[in-house]
Structures are given as C-alpha cells and as structure tokens.
Amino acid sequence: xxxxxxxxxxxxxxxxxxxxxxxxxxxxxxxxxxxxxxxxxxxxxxxxxxxxxxxxxxxxxxxxxxxxxxxxxxxxxxxxxxxxxxxxxxxxxxxxxxxxxxxxxxxxxxxxxxxxxxxxxxxxxxxxxxxxxxxxxxxxxxxxxxxxxxxxxxxxxxxxxxxxxxxxxxxxxxxxxxxxxxxxxxxxxxxxxxxxxxxxxxxxxxxxxxxxxxxxxxxxxxxxxxxxxxxxxxxxxxxxxxxxxxxxxxxxxxxxxxxxxxxxxxxxxxxxxxxxxxxxxxxxxxxxxxxxxxxxxxxxxxxxxxxxxxxxxxxxxxxxxxxxxxxxxxxxxxxxxxxxxxx
Numbered sequence: 001x002x003x004x005x006x007x008x009x010x011x012x013x014x015x016x017x018x019x020x021x022x023x024x025x026x027x028x029x030x031x032x033x034x035x036x037x038x039x040x041x042x043x044x045x046x047x048x049x050x051x052x053x054x055x056x057x058x059x060x061x062x063x064x065x066x067x068x069x070x071x072x073x074x075x076x077x078x079x080x081x082x083x084x085x086x087x088x089x090x091x092x093x094x095x096x097x098x099x100x101x102x103x104x105x106x107x108x109x110x111x112x113x114x115x116x117x118x119x120x121x122x123x124x125x126x127x128x129x130x131x132x133x134x135x136x137x138x139x140x141x142x143x144x145x146x147x148x149x150x151x152x153x154x155x156x157x158x159x160x161x162x163x164x165x166x167x168x169x170x171x172x173x174x175x176x177x178x179x180x181x182x183x184x185x186x187x188x189x190x191x192x193x194x195x196x197x198x199x200x201x202x203x204x205x206x207x208x209x210x211x212x213x214x215x216x217x218x219x220x221x222x223x224x225x226x227x228x229x230x231x232x233x234x235x236x237x238x239x240x241x242x243x244x245x246x247x248x249x250x251x252x253x254x255x256x257x258x259x260x261x262x263x264x265x266x267x268x269x270x271x272x273x274x275x276x277x278x279x280x281x282x283x284x285x286x287x288x289x290x291x292x293x294x295x296x297x298x299x300x301x302x303x304x305x306x307x308x309x310x311x312x313x314x315x316x317x318x319x320x321x322x323x324x325x326x327x328x329x330x331x332x333x334x335x336x337x338x339x340x341x342x343x
Contacts, residue, residue: 010280010292011326011338014306016052018335020059021045025329026314027270029073034321036060036095038082039335040070046084048095051319052337061098066091074114074123076137083123085111090125092139102139107131113154118161126152126166145212150203153268154226157209158233163250164207165236167224172199204238206250216253225268230278237271237281239264245271245283247295257298263287267312274318274326282326284313290328290338291316308332 023043030037030051037057038048046063066086074083082095088111090104109128116123122136130152132145150168157164202224206216223241230236235256238246245259262269262285271283273295280301281293288311290304307313307330318326324340 009340010275010282010301011324011340012292012302012304013339013341014336015339016057016337018049018057018337019333020047020049020062021333021335023069023333024314024331025333025335026069026071026268027073028315028317028327028329028335029075030317030319030327031075031079032077032320033079034319036075036079037327037335037337038073038075038095039329040073040084041333042069044069044086046070046073046082046093048082052325052339057337060095063091063093063095063098063100065100072111072114074116076116076123077118077120081137083114083116085114085125087111088127090114090135104135104139104141106133106141109151112152113156115155115157117157118159124155124157124164126155128152132164132166148205149217150205153224156227156229156236158229158250159231160233161209162233163215164209165227165229165250166205166207167227167238168203168205169223170201170203172201204248206253218253225264226270228270228272230273232278235273235278237273239269239271239283241265245281247281247298257295259283259291259293259298259300261293261300261303262289262291267314269312270315270317272316272318272326275323280318282316282318284316284328284330286312288313288330288332304338306336307334 021041025041027040035051044066048060050058068087070084070086072085082093084091088107092101107127111127113126125133128151130148134143150170152168155166204218225239228237236248241264247257269284274280281295283291288307288309292302311332313330316328329335
C-alpha cells in the first residue's frame with residue numbers, strides 16, 4: 001500500500017474530547033455494535049458513553065462502587081452486559097440501567113483480562129494469581145483451567161473461537177527469594193509483574209480453546225503486556241516492553257513485524273488493528289502520542305499529538321463498525337475520538 005495514500009485514509013483529527021472521568025483513564029472498549037464506548041479509570045468508575053456517530057457523546061451511566069481502580073472491560077456480544085475488573089473483583093453491569101447484576105470474587109490477585117466467548121455463553125477471566133476461570137453468562141463459575149504456568153498479564157480469544165492467546169511472566173527460582181518480600185504495585189497503568197524482581201521468563205502461550213491444551217509456548221525477552229487479535233484470527237499484536245509492538249502469525253507461531261517508535265517502559269499500553277481489512281495498527285504511547293503504522297510494511301505513518309506531552313496514552317482502540325474512527329485514552333483523564341479529516 002502506498003504510504004501517502006495510507007496517511008490520507010486513517011483518522012488523524014480529534015473530533016470529540018470526553019472528560020467525564022476525574023483521574024487517569026486506563027482502558028477503553030467499543031461495544032460490538034460500535035455505538036457505545038466504555039472506559040475504565042483510576043477514579044474507580046467505568047463509564048459507557050454513546051459514541052460520536054450520533055454527533056453527540058453522552059454518558060449513559062456512571063458505574064460506581066468499584067473497590068479499586070477499574071483496569072479491564074469486556075462487552076457481551078449482544079452489548080447487554082458490561083464486565084468491569086477492579087483488583088480481584090469482577091462486576092457485571094447492565095450498561096443501560098446502571099444496575100450491578102453480579103459481583104464476582106474468585107481471584108486472590110489482580111484481574112488483568114476479561115474476554116467473552118464468541119457464542120455468548122460466558123466469559124473468561126485471567127489474573128496474576130495464574131488462574132483462568134470460565135464463568136457463565138449468569139455469573140456462575142463453571143470451571144478453572146488448572147493453574148497456569150505464568151502470571152497472566154493479558155489474554156484474548158480468536159474471533160473464530162479456535163484459540164486462546166495469553167501473555168505473561170513466570171518467576172524462576174531463586175527469584176522468589178530475591179523479591180525483597182515486597183508486594184508489587186497492581187495499577188493497570190504500571191507494569192507490576194516483572195521489573196526489578198530477579199530472574200523471570202516472559203512467555204507467549206497459544207492454547208487450543210476447545211481442548212485447553214497448549215499449542216505453542218514461546219519464551220521472549222522483555223515484558224509482554226497486552227494482546228489483540230485480528231478479525232481473521234490469524235495475527236496477534238503483542239506489546240513488548242520496552243518500546244515495541246510485535247505482530248505474530250498464530251498459524252506459524254512466528255513474529256512477522258516489529259512496530260517501533262512508541263515509548264513503553266513502565267505503563268501497560270494497548271493497541272489494535274483498524275481500517276479496511278485491518279490495514280492499520282494503532283497504539284498508545286507513554287510520550288502522549290498515538291502511533292499509527294501500516295500493518296503490512298510496519299512503516300510508521302503518524303505520531304498524533306493531542307493528549308499532552310508526557311501524559312501516557314494507555315490505549316488506542318478502533319471502532320469495530322466504522323473503519324474511519326478510533327478512540328484513545330490517557331493519564332490526562334480524557335478520551336479522544338479520532339476521525340478522517342473532512343474534505
């Protein structure tokens with residue numbers, strides 16, 4: 001793809017700034033219909049908002065009463081339930097009424113990821129206590145996937161339901177004795193699981209979702225923080241600290257590209273595919289910019305300012321129903337909606 005044509009065809013203009021949160025915004029997720037955008041914040045709230053396709057962005061409800069900052073979110077496939085993870089608690093919300101349907105406590109450490117099964121029958125949670133738990137859509141715990149070999153920092157299910165992809169860290173002896181006995185921080189915007197704590201190995205693990213068996217386990221250098229999967233279920237974006245996003249071919253279990261230019265050292269940064277046929281990769285960065293690359297060539301197309309220098313952009317997520325729009329969130333407490341410039 002011609003790079004100049006790419007630059008002209010991705011969202012590069014902020015059309016809306018959402019400022020309902022009172023503190024850093026750590027995560028955002030579009031609803032599957034593309035009409036709503038949910039956000040998770042250090043201020044202990046989650047807010048589902050009507051998206052800008054109505055030309056007005058309005059908070060539907062402010063979901064309060066989380067015990068700690070909200071770190072992860074997941075919409076059910078019919079968008080009737082919004083999951084919010086706060087430390088070791090999962091809350092199931094009706095986003096329209098603002099009513100909490102269930103509060104689930106089954107983990108002893110921070111919940112790092114929530115993901116719905118494609119058939120809508122339930123969802124998976126992952127946490128730093130090495131548990132992957134299957135929950136029913138009714139909030140009842142169905143199954144624990146044994147004990148994982150690593151502290152899971154993120155996971156994702158492929159859209160075709162064939163695989164589960166997880167990233168995380170395993171502490172190796174004698175690192176447990178070298179951790180100085182302290183409890184690492186657990187905020188979503190901080191890498192709390194490896195830095196400065198002895199010998200560790202960082203792994204990308206691909207599971208067969210039906211059998212729950214490992215297909216591939218790959219040891220990598222550097223912290224692996226988040227994972228996002230392409231709509232064709234073939235590729236995964238893996239955030240690799242410091243300062244890199246990697247594109248992996250899940251069928252071949254091989255890295256295809258490295259996307260560089262962004263800054264990631266201590267924060268958890270999220271990225272996504274976007275545009276027609278997933279032709280772009282978009283990511284946040286600790287330097288306050290949003291980075292956009294061509295997926296096929298790894299060429300950096302833009303570093304978009306707006307959130308403010310030094311205010312980490314923690315996530316950039318493309319609208320699943322509008323290839324001309326994505327959203328970003330930041331430590332500056334705001335969410336920005338980006339669209340293609342009007343002619």
